Amino acid sequence: MPSATKKVTVTRRSEGHYLATNARGGQIRFGTGSEDEFSPVELLLAAIGGCSSVDVDTVTSRRADPDQFEVTVSGQKVVDENDASRLDPVGLDFAVHFPDTDEGREAAGLVERLVKLSRDKNCTVSRTIESATPVLFKVDGQPLD
Structure with a gap:
């Protein structure tokens, strides 16, 4: 690919x-x-939630439009032994509900599986963070020590 x-x-x-x-x-x-x-941290949380939201919404909306689609993303800011800040852990809570119709029930039946697929395979944002991807800093194109 x-x-x-x-x-x-x-x-x-x-x-x-x-x-x-x-x-x-x-x-x-x-x-x-x-x-x-x-803030930049809030943008990061929005990116994580947005990535998984797209994964879930794209498939479920083919069956039915949700009555509610809300993903709450939160993270606890911690300072480690080196005085470096980070979020640990970051959590997502999906509240996705559909009309009580055949199509709505079909869409609702997909939510848990789609959230797991997003977590385990599809969400580039959260998977990048979880893999501890290196972040390379440069100034005027030159790498820092």
């Missing part, structure tokens, strides 16, 4: 306020979390 490079560019709008732009021109404003903009 061919690999595809994903890329966004982050541009400073003002101190503590940034704009992420993807290759298709889509944009998300975010900041330090001191105002109503998403």
Whole structure:
């Protein structure tokens, strides 16, 4: 399967306020979390929840539109022995409900299996985090020590 490079560019709008732009021109404003903009950590949580939401929604919506589709993603911020911050653990809670029709019951019957498939195979975002993928930092194209 061919690999595809994903890329966004982050541009400073003002101190503590940034704009992420993807290759298709889509944009998300975010900041330090001191105002109503998403913080980078909240964007990470949204990316995890969004990835799995797409996995589940794509298949179930072929059968029926949900009455409720909500995924709550949370993580506990911890500081380790090196004073480095991270989230541990991160959890997803799916509340996905369908009408009481044949199609709705069929869609509802798929939710648990689709969430497991997303967790175990399909969600690139959570699987990247779980695999402890290296993050390589550079300045002006030059790798840091």
